[in-house]
Amino acid sequence: MTHPQGKWFKFFGLSLGIGSISLAFCANPAPLGAQENGAGKTETDANASPIERVQRGNVAATLNPGPASDGLCSAEPTLTITRRGKPLFDGPVANRVNRGGDDLLGLCRVSNLDVRDLDGDQEPEILLSNYSGGAHCCLSSLIYYYDRATLSYKRLDQFWGNGGAGLEDLDQDGRPEFVSRDDRFAYAFASYAASSYPIQIWRYAKGDIKDVTRLYPQEVYGDAYELWQRYQQIKQDFELPAIDQDISATGANLGPVRAVLAAYMADKYMLNQEVDGWKRLAQLYPWRDRPQFVTSLKQHLRDTGYITGSFTQRIDFQQGSSIGSAGGRLLRGDRHRYLLKARAGQTLDVTVPQGKVRVQIFKPDGQRWTRLEPGQRKLKRALPANGDYRLEVTAPEESGYSMVVEIP
Ligand SMILES: [Ca+2]
Numbered sequence: 001m002t003h004p005q006g007k008w009f010k011f012f013g014l015s016l017g018i019g020s021i022s023l024a025f026c027a028n029p030a031p032l033g034a035q036e037n038g039a040g041k042t043e044t045d046a047n048a049s050p051i052e053r054v055q056r057g058n059v060a061a062t063l064n065p066g067p068a069s070d071g072l073c074s075a076e077p078t079l080t081i082t083r084r085g086k087p088l089f090d091g092p093v094a095n096r097v098n099r100g101g102d103d104l105l106g107l108c109r110v111s112n113l114d115v116r117d118l119d120g121d122q123e124p125e126i127l128l129s130n131y132s133g134g135a136h137c138c139l140s141s142l143i144y145y146y147d148r149a150t151l152s153y154k155r156l157d158q159f160w161g162n163g164g165a166g167l168e169d170l171d172q173d174g175r176p177e178f179v180s181r182d183d184r185f186a187y188a189f190a191s192y193a194a195s196s197y198p199i200q201i202w203r204y205a206k207g208d209i210k211d212v213t214r215l216y217p218q219e220v221y222g223d224a225y226e227l228w229q230r231y232q233q234i235k236q237d238f239e240l241p242a243i244d245q246d247i248s249a250t251g252a253n254l255g256p257v258r259a260v261l262a263a264y265m266a267d268k269y270m271l272n273q274e275v276d277g278w279k280r281l282a283q284l285y286p287w288r289d290r291p292q293f294v295t296s297l298k299q300h301l302r303d304t305g306y307i308t309g310s311f312t313q314r315i316d317f318q319q320g321s322s323i324g325s326a327g328g329r330l331l332r333g334d335r336h337r338y339l340l341k342a343r344a345g346q347t348l349d350v351t352v353p354q355g356k357v358r359v360q361i362f363k364p365d366g367q368r369w370t371r372l373e374p375g376q377r378k379l380k381r382a383l384p385a386n387g388d389y390r391l392e393v394t395a396p397e398e399s400g401y402s403m404v405v406e407i408p
């Protein structure tokens with residue numbers, strides 16, 4: 001895969017980049033209508049007409065950005081959507097974009113029209129990107145989706161902040177994921193230009209969009225690795241103070257180091273490798289103010305939901321292998337949920353080599369099927385149905401654990 005964060009590294013100092021299908025255009029925007037990035041795109045005007053048209057299957061959409069009011073922002077963008085030959089939407093793209101809750105964002109430059117089925121239900125969605133105007137903020141995706149109940153199109157706004165998102169089918173299941181970065185790390189530990197970001201992966205389905213980053217451990221691992229390399233680069237590029245020097249006296253700026261380690265720790269939490277992460281951080285950040293840095297970093301990770309007792313993620317089977325593993329640390333009340341796809345008749349073999357934990361296993365229909373009590377190490381049974389099984393791990397008192405799952 002082309003990793004978007006690679007581009008952010010390249011533009012370190014600008015932090016404008018995004019994925020291969022880019023929604024970014026903060027600096028030096030390309031003329032509207034000049035792209036040819038959609039298989040169904042049928043028109044780009046010889047005079048760089050701003051009108052974009054895309055058709056896929058029975059759905060066709062046309063975006064007319066209207067006259068540019070100040071050379072960058074459009075005055076009155078309009079959109080038409082035709083489904084099965086019937087015009088179902090014809091009007092302005094609303095001039096405010098919902099950022100979540102009541103917080104609204106300006107609409108300045110709407111572009112990158114695409115028509116594609118984002119959730120694999122054979123019904124294409126219409127995708128636009130919006131730039132609100134400003135030095136490097138803000139980007140958002142506008143998704144028009146067909147609502148079968150009202151036989152009309154509704155819109156979902158997804159706010160990305162400074163970074164934008166790229167569309168990429170990471171697991172090649174035919175449904176593309178939005179690959180973005182966690183914008184809450186902008187300015188958190190350094191200036192904007194020196195900030196670093198953990199990866200975020202979002203999935204659209206049925207009029208809703210969700211953060212599914214934990215379901216993509218390979219991508220998160222790749223991101224953590226790139227952040228690690230970035231840390232090494234920063235160490236080379238910046239003259240960092242000696243370990244025993246009083247930082248406040250030298251005036252040294254450790255912001256870029258703190259920022260990259262903050263993003264790295266967020267990824268480590270997503271991988272359930274936080275114990276290893278904190279161990280490494282102790283070596284990577286040897287300066288005297290480490291306790292203060294760790295305290296503020298933990299607070300930030302708590303505020304942004306990385307430090308949490310409960311989560312759901314899919315068990316990651318290495319390619320060609322029937323063995324997957326999981327693990328972490330549980331406090332009382334925490335719940336680690338793992339999903340596992342299997343077929344009826346296959347044998348499920350669960351081993352808990354470490355930890356005093358309870359593993360409850362639920363069938364694809366949601367009914368509890370069987371469980372391992374704290375202290376029990378092994379369970380082996382034939383599975384009764386096809387589908388996603390859920391393994392829930394809890395602990396009667398604080399415990400680390402590891403778990404190996406095999407479906408031979
Ligand atoms: Ca769809």
Ligand SMILES: [Ca+2]
Pocket residue numbers: 168169170171172173174175176177
């Ligand atoms: Ca996918």
